[in-house]
Amino acid sequence: MGLELATGRLADAINWARKYSLFQYPFVTACCGMEFMALWGPRFDVARFGAEFPRFSPRQADLLMVVGTVTERQAPVLKRIYEQICEPKWVVAFGVCASSGGFYQNYSTVPGIDHVIPVDVYIPGCPPQPEQVLDALIMLQQRIQEGRGWSQRQQPLEPAAQRQGKRPPRP
Numbered sequence: 001m002g003l004e005l006a007t008g009r010l011a012d013a014i015n016w017a018r019k020y021s022l023f024q025y026p027f028v029t030a031c032c033g034m035e036f037m038a039l040w041g042p043r044f045d046v047a048r049f050g051a052e053f054p055r056f057s058p059r060q061a062d063l064l065m066v067v068g069t070v071t072e073r074q075a076p077v078l079k080r081i082y083e084q085i086c087e088p089k090w091v092v093a094f095g096v097c098a099s100s101g102g103f104y105q106n107y108s109t110v111p112g113i114d115h116v117i118p119v120d121v122y123i124p125g126c127p128p129q130p131e132q133v134l135d136a137l138i139m140l141q142q143r144i145q146e147g148r149g150w151s152q153r154q155q156p157l158e159p160a161a162q163r164q165g166k167r168p169p170r171p
C-alpha cells in the first residue's frame, strides 16, 4: 500500500511536469499553417501552457502537431517522423483535413492521419479558431496528467506491483 501510494504520487508528479513542458514538432503542410503561426504569437500566449517552443528535430520533441492536408505520398514521411519521437509522445490533428481528410475525398489524400499514426486530440475547423486550439491543448494536458495519452497507455507509469501483474491494470 505504501509503495503504491509513493509510486502513484511519483507518476502524478512526472505527468504534471510532462504536461507543462511540451516540445512540439510542427508538421505543417497546408493553409492551416497560417492560423498555426498566428496562434504561436504573443497574442494567444501559448507559453502559459509550457508549449511555445517548436523543435525542428523529432528527437527533441514530444508533441507532433500535424497541421493541414496529408497526402498519400507524405504519409510514410509522417510515420517516420512519428517513429523518431521518443516515448512518451502525443499527437494533435490540427484542422479538419488532418483529422478526417476534410473535403478532399480523392485518391491522393489521407482520410485522417489516424490511418497512419495514433492521434490523441483532434481539432475541428477549417482552419480551427485559436480558442479551439487552446481548448485542445488543455484537453491534452488533462490526458497527460491522467496517463491517458496513447503512448502513455502502452507503457503506463504505474506502481511496480501492478506492472508485475499482482493487480489488474487500470482500464
Ligand code: SF4
Binding pocket: 030, 031, 032, 033, 067, 068, 069, 095, 096, 097, 098, 102, 125, 126, 127, 128
Ligand atoms: S482544414 Fe481548411 S485551412 Fe486547414 S488545411 Fe484543410 S483546407 Fe486548409
